[in-house]
Amino acid sequence: MRFKAQIQNITTFTKFVASLTSLGPVAWVRLNENDVRFTIIPEQGTQVWAVLAIDAIFEGYTIQSAAENVINLEVPLGPLHQALKSALQATAASIRLTKKDNIPLLSITIVRNSIGNARQSASEDDDGGIGIGLSRERETTITQDVPVRVLSPSKVEGIHEPRCRDPDVHIILPPLMQLKSISDRFTKVALESRSVTAGLSAIGPRLEMAANMHGCLRLGIKTDAMKMASLWTGLDNPELDPSHLEGGMEEIQQHPSTRMKQLGGPDGQSEEGWAKVRLDGKDWGKVMSVGRLGGRVIACFCHEHALILYVYLPSERDEEESALTYYISSYSA
Amino acid sequence: MSDTQSRPMFSAVSGSARQLFLLLRCIGFSPKTRVQITEDELRFIAEEGGVMQGTAILQKALFTSFQFTPPASHVHEEGHEDGEADADKFIVFEISLSALLDTLQIFGLGDSKSSTFNRDPYTSTAFSAPVLGVTGLCRLSYASVGAPFTIVLQESGITTTSELVTYEPSSNAADIPFTRDQIAIKVIMRAAYLYDAISELASANPERLVLAADDSTFTLSASSSLGSAVVEFHRDNSRSQYASTVDQPGAGVMETFFVPEEFKQVYHFSRVVGVKKALSVASKVSVRADNQGVLSLQFMIENLEGGGVSFVDFRFIPLADDEDGSESDRDYEEGETAETADE
Numbered sequence A: 001m002r003f004k005a006q007i008q009n010i011t012t013f014t015k016f017v018a019s020l021t022s023l024g025p026v027a028w029v030r031l032n033e034n035d036v037r038f039t040i041i042p043e044q045g046t047q048v049w050a051v052l053a054i055d056a057i058f059e060g061y062t063i064q065s066a067a068e069n070v071i072n073l074e075v076p077l078g079p080l081h082q083a084l085k086s087a088l089q090a091t092a093a094s095i096r097l098t099k100k101d102n103i104p105l106l107s108i109t110i111v112r113n114s115i116g117n118a119r120q121s122a123s124e125d126d127d128g129g130i131g132i133g134l135s136r137e138r139e140t141t142i143t144q145d146v147p148v149r150v151l152s153p154s155k156v157e158g159i160h161e162p163r164c165r166d167p168d169v170h171i172i173l174p175p176l177m178q179l180k181s182i183s184d185r186f187t188k189v190a191l192e193s194r195s196v197t198a199g200l201s202a203i204g205p206r207l208e209m210a211a212n213m214h215g216c217l218r219l220g221i222k223t224d225a226m227k228m229a230s231l232w233t234g235l236d237n238p239e240l241d242p243s244h245l246e247g248g249m250e251e252i253q254q255h256p257s258t259r260m261k262q263l264g265g266p267d268g269q270s271e272e273g274w275a276k277v278r279l280d281g282k283d284w285g286k287v288m289s290v291g292r293l294g295g296r297v298i299a300c301f302c303h304e305h306a307l308i309l310y311v312y313l314p315s316e317r318d319e320e321e322s323a324l325t326y327y328i329s330s331y332s333a
Numbered sequence B: 001m002s003d004t005q006s007r008p009m010f011s012a013v014s015g016s017a018r019q020l021f022l023l024l025r026c027i028g029f030s031p032k033t034r035v036q037i038t039e040d041e042l043r044f045i046a047e048e049g050g051v052m053q054g055t056a057i058l059q060k061a062l063f064t065s066f067q068f069t070p071p072a073s074h075v076h077e078e079g080h081e082d083g084e085a086d087a088d089k090f091i092v093f094e095i096s097l098s099a100l101l102d103t104l105q106i107f108g109l110g111d112s113k114s115s116t117f118n119r120d121p122y123t124s125t126a127f128s129a130p131v132l133g134v135t136g137l138c139r140l141s142y143a144s145v146g147a148p149f150t151i152v153l154q155e156s157g158i159t160t161t162s163e164l165v166t167y168e169p170s171s172n173a174a175d176i177p178f179t180r181d182q183i184a185i186k187v188i189m190r191a192a193y194l195y196d197a198i199s200e201l202a203s204a205n206p207e208r209l210v211l212a213a214d215d216s217t218f219t220l221s222a223s224s225s226l227g228s229a230v231v232e233f234h235r236d237n238s239r240s241q242y243a244s245t246v247d248q249p250g251a252g253v254m255e256t257f258f259v260p261e262e263f264k265q266v267y268h269f270s271r272v273v274g275v276k277k278a279l280s281v282a283s284k285v286s287v288r289a290d291n292q293g294v295l296s297l298q299f300m301i302e303n304l305e306g307g308g309v310s311f312v313d314f315r316f317i318p319l320a321d322d323e324d325g326s327e328s329d330r331d332y333e334e335g336e337t338a339e340t341a342d343e
Helices: A010-021 A077-085 A117-124 A176-197 A248-254 A256-259 A281-293 B017-025 B098-106 B123-128 B191-201 B269-281 B336-341
Strands: A001-006 A026-031 A035-040 A047-053 A058-064 A073-075 A094-101 A104-112 A139-147 A169-172 A206-211 A217-220 A226-232 A275-280 A296-300 A306-313 A322-329 B010-013 B030-037 B041-048 B052-059 B065-068 B092-095 B137-142 B149-155 B157-164 B182-189 B209-211 B216-222 B227-234 B254-259 B263-268 B286-289 B294-300 B309-316
Touching: A010 A047, A010 A077, A010 A281, A047 B209, A073 A077, A073 A104, A073 A139, A077 A104, A077 A139, A169 B010, A176 A217, A176 A226, A176 A281, A176 B098, A176 B157, A206 A281, A206 A296, A206 B209, A226 A296, A248 A256, A256 B309, A275 A281, A275 A296, A275 A306, A281 A306, A281 A322, A296 B191, B010 B017, B017 B098, B017 B137, B041 B309, B052 B269, B092 B098, B092 B123, B098 B149, B098 B157, B191 B269, B191 B286, B209 B269, B263 B269, B269 B294, B269 B309, B294 B336
Parallel strands: none
Antiparallel strands: A001 A058, A001 A094, A026 A035, A026 A073, A035 A047, A047 A322, A094 A104, A104 A139, A169 A296, A206 A217, A206 A275, A217 A226, A226 B157, A296 A306, A306 A322, B010 B065, B010 B137, B030 B041, B030 B092, B041 B052, B052 B309, B137 B149, B149 B157, B182 B254, B182 B286, B209 B216, B209 B263, B216 B227, B286 B294, B294 B309
């Protein structure tokens, strides 16, 4: 089993890992020659299935294994994030799978060039640093080891991406940081009111999120003392692409979202035509942290059932987009 | 918004949610507030333990439109007021103040106009400073007695509607009485001076605040196990008159200094420190006490737009004097209200 690669987009990779870190301590990472898949299945909360085109983060890679060149690893996200953070100012960074004392490791080698911040690097990494002229062009190499577990194919074959019925409503979300700031405040309001009324139970605050096929998104919360809702209008409901559906145009006509289009209106005042889900406020806040990647987000609402978010990462080079898929189940009322 | 009644009992529109927020935040020490609506103003009254009361007054002028139709049958006419206004037609109810404040700053991160939501390092932690971005249209309404108090905020494509449950005001909700015609002390000064003084004293985390004044000095002192501190404000020496009302701004530390006879009174420091929010935004503060020792702090806060000023009022009941007699002051021993109210 061999894996080694140059990390070519350290900033994106680091942000990506950071946004996953909040959702779970470990990820199942599946590597093959086309893509890198990160999967987080926490005991409770949101599942993430993220697929990155391998070119989006790695270059000059070698991936070989006895199992059709697929490598499955269990990677602790916290240490991985820490390791990548120290690579943020690197001129080059590479990653490889290795073994030390019989423990499998992802070893990240980071090369930092000291030009430009000679003084800083002198105090940090070196006891020399007397002459600035001397310290020029000095390279620092840092190696970070992240212990991992290698998963056998049999161990992961039972894990499948959740399947969900066709969504009732799909909509492009407003900027996630904006959505997050509002939903975080809702969560805070709900928590505050709880401490005042000396709480019912240990369940987290529930946000109600709904959308219709006329560009409206509604986020609301209800507590003993208040009812609060924010309404966005004028968002986009992307058209379904017939080529992506088995039944083509015919299937589109049968699609639940086509039916939902008949209901409600663009001002969001009608009670009809909304697909609703109930989310845990805290978990939702963590999901929203993916906003730091700055991608386009399509939310698919299955009424009273689940919310699926597709986060498309902005890629500089080509059209082959990387996407993160979040599966969030709706709570019952 | 959802219940479109033909004509709500009360509705008002403000162009600046931030303005309302800045004023209401001053009385944010309490989770609940009493709301009192008259034809000219909206009052929010918060209190704590019966010994501290804060009132934020939102005058009609703060709103672009302000309409109030007092209900014929539900008018509270008991002239329970503190003697300032005769039984005006008004309505009273209680709402959650923390919920109201949270609503007003819902667009905390502000206008999605520009790059506010881009990945600048502040976006993720901006909850401490959201105040800075709060603007936008804000509509308040109260449809009828018992209906929720509704706030609608609008900003670039987002509408937030908040319906606050209204409660009957608690039966013992009465204003702390302050006798205006029996003033024992009146000092007006720049709020910044008092702010500095209170911050200075607060560092030792004292329990009690002693307020004293004679014909030349106004003194704040506090002591704790860590030590004691005294802040003295001297009356501008060039003024010879006792009850001088200085009109030139910035002439001295004190704008008004009226102390007919020596004054000394003790208050809960932790309560008085609750005015710091108000002090930090106010331009001037008027410190008054009546002959019962009730302290009134009135803050003048300049409006963000359109000139004019708003007022936030605080009242404190004094602490009973110590047994050791060190604080005893014959003239002000009638502080019996304080003994009962002090927890």
